[in-house]
Amino acid sequence: MTTEAPPRSTLTTEETPMATLNRRPVSTRRELAEASGLSITTLERLYRERDENGHPEPAGTIDRELVWYSADWRKWYAGHTDVEKLESRDQLAERTGLGRSTLELLWRQKDENGHIEPKKVVSGVMYWGSKEWDTWYAGYKANQEWRTEIDYSGNADDEITLSQAARVLNMEPTSITKYPVRPPRHWPDPVREETTDKGRSKRWYRRGDIWKYGELRERGGGRPAGSTAATGRRYPYDGDPRLDQARAAIKASPEATNADLAGQLAREHDGSAGTWSHIVASARQNPED
Incomplete structure (x- = not known):
């Protein structure tokens, strides 16, 4: 979707308002609307949001109408609409290759991920500084390295078992067997539950709810909700189930090189050998959890 450029002020030095205050030309809101092409409603909103956008204060009133110094307002509006x-968001999507829906999700989750505020909001469109956004996103990605890739295939309303939910999250089924009884934050309730002939509980989850959990999950995975245990990463891939897989591979083949183990783990558990090489290196440096 192409975002239209915000309207620019069309006031010129030749368009001198009739009224003056303190020997300086002033304009009413109606005159500003006519000169700039903005609606009265938009101008009223810009004025209400002056604490955020720096809109100039009125110079005073003429016949009970607020007026602004024309030159001051023109200078402010030129800067306000300068997003060069x-x-x-559309430009970020085009430059980074991220989908618009992903960028919208990152913004909706700003309370959890620390997404930076926009530098400007012009005509309802948010704008960010490229360097500031890139710095934030690099930190965000580094903090997400422990996450596994989510499998978005299938229908959101499908009912799936716990082991199938593990495959959706690209995790070992054994790593989430405790989730129903010790649920991490954001883990969904099952849509139905049955007791097998052997007296075991079998639960089905909505696939879309598992997707949502995968997007919202926090470090620690199976830590019970309300736990006060620290969630800070002690070392690279701390809390990532792949770290235990790497430790097990090292224990089974202690003489193997990191590259060999990374290739083996990539074949056995999917993912790239490059990522696995970092996980193996962390596992060697931190052999015990």
Whole structure:
């Protein structure tokens, strides 16, 4: 979707308002609307949001109408609509290759991921500084290295078992067997539950709810909700189930090189050998959990 450029002020030095205050030309809101092409409603909103956008205060009133120094307002509006060095969400998507839906999700989750605030909001469109956004996103990605890739195939309303949910999350089934009784934050309730002939509980989950958990999950995976245990990463891939897989591979083949183990683990558990090489290196440096 192409975002239209915000309207620019069309006031010129030749368009001198009739009224003056302190010997300086002033304009009413109606006159500003006519000169800039903005609606009265938009101008009222910009004025209400002056604490955020720096809109100038009125110079005073004429016949009970608020007026602004024309030159001051024109200078402010030119700066307010100048987004040449900023990027909208559409521009970020085009430059980074991230989908718009992903960028929208990152913004909705700003309370959890620390997404930076936009530099400007012009005509309802948010704009960020490229360097500031890239710095934030690099930190965000580094903090997400422990996450596994989510399998988004299938229908969101499908009912799936716990072991199938593990495959959706690209995790070992044994790593989430405790989730129903010791649920991590955001883990969904099952849509139905049955007792087998052997007296065991079998649960089915909505696939879309598992997707949502995968997007919202926090470090620690199976830590019970309300736990006060620290969630900070002690070392690379701390809390990632793949770290235990790497430790097991090292224990089974202590003489193997990191590259050999990374290739083996990539074949056995999917993922790239490059990522697995980092996981193996962390496992060697931190052999015990």
